[in-house]
Amino acid sequence: MSVTTTEIPVLALAGASKSFGAVHALREATLELRAGEVHALMGENGAGKSTLVKMLAGVYRPDEGTVKVDGAAVAFHGPLDARDAGVAIIYQEPTLFPDLSVAENVFMGRQPLASGRRIDRKAMHDQVNELFARLGVELDAERPVRGLSIADQQIVEIAKALSFEARVLIMDEPTAALSGAEVDRLFGVVRTLRERGAALMFISHRLEEVFAICDTVTVMRDGAVTFDGPLAGLTSDDLVRQMVGRDLDALFPKETASVGSQVLKVERLTREGVFTDISFEVRAGEIVALAGLVGAGRSEVARAIFGIDRWDGGSVELLGRPIHNGRPNAAMRAGIGFVPEDRRQQGLVMDLSIARNATMTRTRALAHLGIIRAASERALATEWGTRLQLKYHRLDDPVGRLSGGNQQKVVLAKWLATQPRLLIVDEPTRGIDVGTKAEVHRLISQLAGEGLAVLMISSELPEVLGMADRVLVMHEGRLTGHFTRAEADEERIVRAMSGQTQEVAT
Amino acid sequence: MSASAPPVDAGSQDRARRLSETVFRVRELGIVLALLLLIGVTAAIEPRFIHLGSLQDLARNASIYAVMAAGQTLVLVTRNVDLSVGSVLGLSAYISADLLSHGSPMIVAFVLGILVGGACGLLNGFLVTYGRVPALVVTLGTLYAFRGLAFLLTGGAQINAESLPDSFLKIGTGTVLDVPTIAIIALVVVIAVGLALRNFRSGRELYAIGSNEEAARLAGIRTSRRVVAAFVTSGALAGVAGVLFASRFGTVDATAGNGYELTVISAAVVGGVAINGGVGSVYGAALGALLLGCITSALIVLKIDSFWQQAAVGALLLIAIAFDRFIGLRLDAALRQRSAARAA
Amino acid sequence: MPPELATATPGNAPDSPASTGASEGSGTSLLTRLRSWETLIAFLIVVACIVGSQLSGEFLTTDSITTTTFDMIEVALMALPLTLVIVAAEIDLSIASVLGLSSAVMGKLWNAGLPIEAIFPICLAVGIACGAFNGFLVTRLGLPSLAVTIGTMGLFRGLAFVVLGDQSVTSFPATWTDRAFGVIGGGDGWIPNVLILFAVLAVLFGVLLHYTPFGRTVFAVGANEEAARFSGVRVKRTRMLLFVMSGFVSSLAGIEMTLRQSTASADIGTGFELTVVAAVVLGGVSIFGGRGRLGGVVLALILLGAIQKALTLAPNVSSYWIQIVDGVLLVGSVLVPNLVTRLREYRAHAGTRTRALRPARAELTTIGPRHKEEEE
Structure with a gap:
């Protein structure tokens, strides 16, 4: 050379x-x-x-x-x-x-x-x-x-x-x-x-x-x-x-939560040519990170669980009940919330107002005799806006006006308003400035502390190591690693990300 | 076609490739087959159908649509649409017939018809590109405006065959070596436009724009200019169609070509031109026009109520797009299996 | 965090470099634009009325309201569901053919001796079936609605001819034709019954689009189908329902038109589809979906009616101007706001233009002549 x-x-x-x-x-x-x-x-x-x-x-x-x-x-x-x-x-x-x-x-x-x-x-x-x-x-x-x-x-x-x-x-x-x-x-x-x-x-x-x-x-x-x-x-x-190059613990305020009963169970899930034989579970109060390189099939697994894409084999259960294949609406009613990877294209309708976006998942519950009043829409949006410390000018502004971090909070508000049992977050802090990033991390970890099961997809190793109770690693559509918080370190994860199968934790 | 095809690495890729070739190279062949089938079946039931006279009629019927479909293809390929062609035809038909009835030479009538059409297309193109108004809205608006203009010009009057020179009417009704003159003109136009779209940079750039406009801009293509050119050509060809209309029917009033726009788009789509741009050929569109014309003639010959004609055309269009979609899905499936095989 | 507060204030919002998509405007200007669009149309209506009354003494009479209603009613009825269809980023060009099919079925069944009350539900069912067929092709087979409904436009109109041929049926019972052609309060009244039908449907569709969960999903689907799907919205079902509504109202308009004119025939309403689309777009509904208000469309229908009446009544003006004015209005309704935006952009950028520095490239050769980039 x-x-x-x-x-x-x-x-x-x-x-x-x-x-x-x-x-x-x-x-x-x-x-x-x-x-x-x-x-x-x-x-x-x-x-x-x-x-x-x-x-x-x-x-x-x-x-x-x-x-x-x-x-x-x-x-x-x-x-x-x-x-x-x-x-x-x-x-x-x-x-x-x-x-x-x-x-x-x-x-x-x-x-x-x-x-x-x-x-x-x-x-x-x-x-x-x-x-x-x-x-x-x-x-x-x-x-x-x-x-x-x-x-x-x-x-x-x-x-x-x-x-x-x-x-x-x-x-x-x-x-x-x-x-x-x-x-x-x-x-x-x-x-x-x-x-x-x-x-x-x-x-x-x-x-x-x-x-x-x-x-x-x-x-x-x-x-x-x-x-x-x-x-x-x-x-x-x-x-x-x-x-x-930074101290992980300072940035990631991970709360230790008591891990409860099983919420999500994924068994031998396969989508031809995309991912193969994926099995794992997520328990209440637990944050499970799904790590891997871009293109390893992590987001695709999440999309399949939520019903955006159909799976070809395997099964998904939430709280012991099977989830329908390929129906987001059913997944949502069963108690799954999904904060997708691409906020601008998938998470939000940029042209619509903050209030409309934040209440999009709750329109039916908001309606009284089939009619939605703007006041109840705003009330719900305000409630979550306050809880998540959303910084906005007016609720009627299009959501595209907000900064990336605040946009992400609107997506979170939209899903938290459905009171989900499982929250899937795909790259929750991508394109968000450091300050808001910490806020989002604190929020996720606080939610887990309250008993929510969280499946987090992230390409940022510090985020994975700092936030997760358990880490799953995917490579080319397969699970290649499974670590507890104590076992997980950068070297092991990086090795599993590049396809060297790691000893699976028991 | 593919003499220099190098060996490929997997059988599944072969399958995907063959499928995509089916879509890209054999689409026109499918229409030819449908056409032959239709003619064959009709002729078997009613042999008069393949007599010279009725075939000539068939060719005449399809000619005007084929010329317009050629122009429409250019616009559709860029992921736009031109709904104003029927009104442009009316405008050009009346203006050229009016000139001829006042003794203008034929060449003047043709040139003016083309110029009128081209000017209409230029207006459409400018509004779409520089005005950034969606083509559907622009050409829907000009569909009304141009038609209104035609009514204003005619003032409700009608030009009859008696006031038009015989030599001009001969174009619409006469033949050269048993081939209708009008069909020869249409053929020349279709081949010329087809060659331009296939063999010149400007033509290929239209496909690039319709296929991926952002990438086209990155490749340095002057997209606005090309789209305007497509609209101008579509307008000019509708202008030609207007002159041909006058010579074929002799009687022209302001309603000439009313409703043609949707038939023309149908012909192009049946001929494999994608309504979402990037795909299709002028030849396919012209064949589509011929197929639609053939259905009309066949129904007449078979003494089936001509009422079925519209229904048949509609059904054919639906079958054509459903077929294209089906092939596309098969292609995607083949590709997914291929990557599955690769991962394994 | 102070940074977020700063980005959320209106002053510096519009030019975030990360923002993509031309449709995305800043919030207040979007709202103002929607509101002011309706104000503008209302203003144009006033202008048309003033001009109309100057042109002819007959313009400002109750009679002209009655006749204009009859001129516009079918277009107006079909514009209501089509507004929702277009907001959901689809299009339905088969509406006028469904109208014709409904009329043809009505004539055929009346000739066959069915009681008129039994015919109505059949016609409406035909309309629903037509809409469902469109919806099936669009949502299940994933075909573009423009191509699909150009196809079914021919198909349904053709079926109308197959059903009734070129005959027309005129012997409908007077009780019903009087109702369709009648006015409230009988002979002296001037508010046509069908105007009440339109008003009721307009309110229904207005509420549906702007004040119900379904309406919320229509906007979400039209503005960003993917985000709607990721929010658990049943996108296909929403679109399916919209096509069914469109078919239903079109067949209703077919019944109405048949009774009003006391004539059933296969070719009635030919060409209406484009007029309806024009009215919806003029009403401020984006042809790309996600934006629009039903109120705007109702105002646009009134404007079109007023212009038509004014130009028809005007003694020295050819009524052919109607089409030209309609066409210009339609294009202008999208062009003018675009030009205003571009002018603003141009002013904003005018100060910062500089010439590009060309790097020196000594040894480079390229294949074929090189292109100069397009100046935007």
């Missing part, structure tokens, strides 16, 4: 800061990408990685500091400026045209022309095949993109970047949804590109992948760079320490 570094970084950030309202997403970040080098960007979720990437991609402009290309300061006014500067981003979910062929996706808008400005399909296919040959992959240039696996779609994105002669390739968690063989193929491509002199940036949570492919690393925490340098000589523990 030869590391060739040139003098001037191809792409760099110098002292870049960015805030959204009161939240400092990025604070004086500095980063340098050099030709012929694979650079890792690591950090917990919410550490500022995606803000940094979006800055390099021309989506955001830094409030302070500069983006430099070949050492010269530039201002990207949009993604096209970044592209023209030779920067290509491969997102986790590729942005392609599903209805068009692979070759057209690569060359859209720049198709090679024959006489009379007609598209020269043969030349186009030849060039795409040549690109694939350079990457060392086999893919039919003429087939439509619809139906390609995520891995193949990423290859198409990479081919597109190559066709632009991109010199910088930034990959945002490219391996999250990939199988082992697909990761190997991707790494082959990455090595090829490095040898050809491209600068690559690789964002991943998987430590072993970082060590396998990267030359240098930048670690971020709370919007700031905590480490920047060559990877050689570092260990997994070093990186983890840099990523976490």
